[in-house]
Amino acid sequence: MKIKKSLLIQILAFVIILTIISILINNLLINLARSQMTLNFNWLNTTAGFALSEYSLPYTPNDSYAWAILVAWINSLKVILASLFLSTLFGVLAISARLSGNSLLKFLSNFYVAFVRQTPLLLQLLFWYFVAFLSLPESSILPPNLFVQLTNNGIHTLGIKLSAEFSALLIGLSIFTGASIAEVLRGGINSVSRGQWEAYRSLGIKEIQGLCKVIFPQALPAIIPGLTSQYLNLAKNSTLAIAIGYADIYAVSDTTITQTGRAIEGFIILLLSFLLLNLIISNAMNIVNRIVSDKKYKL
Amino acid sequence: MRVYIRWLQNMKLKRSNILNYIITLLLATLIVSILVQFVNWFFLEANWNVISQNFPIFFLGLYPKDQYWRPLIWIILIILSLVLRIKKRSNKRVQKISIFLSVLIIPLGIFLLGGGLGLTSIPSREWGGLILTLLLTLCSGVLALPLGIILALGRHSNLYFINRISRLYIEFMRALPLIAVLFFGQLLIPLFLPIGLEINRFLRAVIAFSFFTSAYIAEDVRGGLQSIPPTQIESASALGLSQRQIIQFVLLPQALRTAIPSLTNQAVGLFQNTSLMAILGLMELLGISRSILANPNFIGNYLEVYVFIAIIYWLIGTVIALFARNIEHQLNSFK
Incomplete structure (x- = not known):
């Protein structure tokens, strides 16, 4: 009797959802027919005609839409990977400051986390681009023989030129995500029981060594899932690049859709490219997870 | 002074190494010099005309000037309802x-x-500023909340098809x-x-925001649902409660109470995320600030405007968080 009832509910839900979807698709087809458009991807091979502010593969406006989208995808990947490392660094620095026992450092770390998390990321990105980078003079403000040079064209370091858009996005994203990563690390470290701290202290192990060899390995299982979701958030947040004119995958899809009017196809392409990014990040984190949950660290 | 000395002694007791003092000293110099520069900029260099001349625009956008009293009444009502909720309610009427x-x-x-019903009607494209941000949020x-709860229940249920559909939706939106x-x-x-049915930009934004946020709310509520031990469901059904009653009286109240801290984060996040509509041409707080900055009279006054709206975002985000903490306390004392 019970099985029959649950089956009935499911069939009902299935029918309702199917009806809604078919009505929506029907509307879509009618609307498309009215504007004399059909779904196809042939336009991907036609000339894009717009320039990209930066590219890692050779690109000219004469290249196809497909190529432009690929170049933009690589741009996205570049900024995501770079901010991934920098944000982890910021997170680790913030949590070390908190654990350092120095009240001033602790206060600074708390202030950083609280302030960054209470203002919108978009506002922070606009700040880094318009206030921090574009108001710099054309010649570097740092001494000329230093390995790092800061100008309104971005950061030049060790022979690498980072554009102002890229640098602003990198710094804004990393500072924002770093605050969340610090919270994840704090949660993980709090999950280690009090006794473990007392144990290594009473054994006379140095504070730093105890943190690295006793506390941190035990905190890792609690940290990795949170870290993964922060990295995925970072990838999603990188699409705000459009606000400061960095040619990432979303900005280029936006331009493509406005030029061709192909909203549905553009949506599918963006969806697939994000699926790919997410898969890369979560698989990489799975590998990390497997390494750290290796028996070397297990108790 | 005494506090300061005690603080120094504390520091000394904790770690009496020289390195710590050097770090503290360096940091203190750094903080003081940054503060001095900021105060100098704030009081001497900053051109606050951009704020004072556009003050009402930040809050109300391009709303017609003679109708300003309408959003003002609404804001007062919001504050009133918040205050009434925070007070320990002794009076039944106040509660009602x-x-x-x-x-x-x-x-x-x-x-x-x-507008409408006697008030002059004002199209939604003339709404703007902080008031639009609040209404959007x-x-x-x-x-998003009921949608998220339904999705969470769907994802938590044993029914194969419903479970799969909710899961698909949640994963899709979160990706x-x-x-x-x-x-x-x-x-x-x-x-x-369907042809003929058109909805405006504001409503489309509300729909998109609630679809997006509901997936995140669903995961938070699911976390709350999972924290309830299965013995409770068993005892509830042993007492003869129906499926619907179990959900309504046993599962949801507890799950929602557990989920309040993460739901608060979602609310603050939603409030901050409304700023993304600035990119898509809605004149909410950040959008109106960008158009003020595009005015040739105020060119280059980025920092003043950004500091001003950052303070507004920060203030309201804090109010939301404090309010939620208050509600949590009330619920816990109720328990």
């Missing part, structure tokens, strides 16, 4: 008024801003960046509607 107000706050807001939140959801909400919603 506060519930009545919080239920009515959104319809009232739309009526007061949009409230409408999307109120739509997409918000800006993409909003952009395609603006573009695609009209394509899926």
Whole structure:
């Protein structure tokens, strides 16, 4: 009797959802027919005609839409990977400051986390681009023989030129995500029981060594899932690049859709490219997870 | 002075190494020099004309000047309902008024801003500023919460098909960046509607926001649902409660109470995320600031405007968080 009832509910839900979807698709087809458009991807091979502010593969406006989208995808990947490392660094620095026992450092770390998390990321990105980078003079403000040079064209370091858009996005994203990563690390470290701290202290192990060899390995299982979701958030947040004119995958899809009017196809392409990014990040984190949950660290 | 000495002694007891003193000293110099520079900029260099001349615009956008009293009344009502909710309620009537107000706050807001029924009607494209940010947040939140709860129940249920559908929706929405959801909400919603039915930019944004946020709310509520031990469900059904009663009286109240801290984070996040509509041409707080900055009279006054609206975002985010903590305390004392 019970099985029959649950089956009935499911069939009902299935029918309702199917009806809604078919009505929506029907509307879509009618609307498309009215504007004399059909779904196809042939336009991907036609000339894009717009320039990209930066590219890692050779690109000219004469290249196809497909190529432009690929170049933009690589741009996205570049900024995501770079901010991934920098944000982890910021997170680790913030949590070390908190654990350092120095009240001033602790206060600074708390202030950083609280302030960054209470203002919108978009506002922070606009700040880094318009206030921090574009108001710099054309010649570097740092001494000329230093390995790092800061100008309104971005950061030049060790022979690498980072554009102002890229640098602003990198710094804004990393500072924002770093605050969340610090919270994840704090949660993980709090999950280690009090006794473990007392144990290594009473054994006379140095504070730093105890943190690295006793506390941190035990905190890792609690940290990795949170870290993964922060990295995925970072990838999603990188699409705000459009606000400061960095040619990432979303900005280029936006331009493509406005030029061709192909909203549905553009949506599918963006969806697939994000699926790919997410898969890369979560698989990489799975590998990390497997390494750290290796028996070397297990108790 | 005594506090300072005690603090120094504490530091000494904790770690009496020289390195710590050097770090403290260096940091203190750094902080003081940054503070001095900031104060110098704030009081001497900054050109606050851009704020003072556009003050009402930040809050109300391009709303007609002779109708300013309407959004003002709405803001006062919001503050009133918050205050009534925070107080330890002894009076039954006050309790009733506060519930009545919080239920009515959104319809009232739309009526007061949009007009109709005797008030001059004002199209939604003239709404703007902080008031639009608040309305966007409230409408999307109120739509997203029930949707998120339904999705969470669906994902938690044993029914194969319902479970799969909810899961698919949640995973799909969580894989997409918000800006993409909003952009395609603006573009695609009209394509899926029957001919003749058109909805405005504001409503499309509300729909996109609530679809997006509901997936995140669903995961938070699911976390709450999972924290309830299965013995409770077993004992409830042993007492003869029906499936619906178990959900209504046993599962949901506990799950929602556990989920309050993460739901608060979602609310603050939603409030901050409404700023993305600035990219898509809605004149909410950040959007109106960008158009003020585009005015040739105020060119280059980026920092003043950004500091000003950052303070507003920070203030309201803090108010939301404090309010939620208060509600949590009330619920816990109720327990």
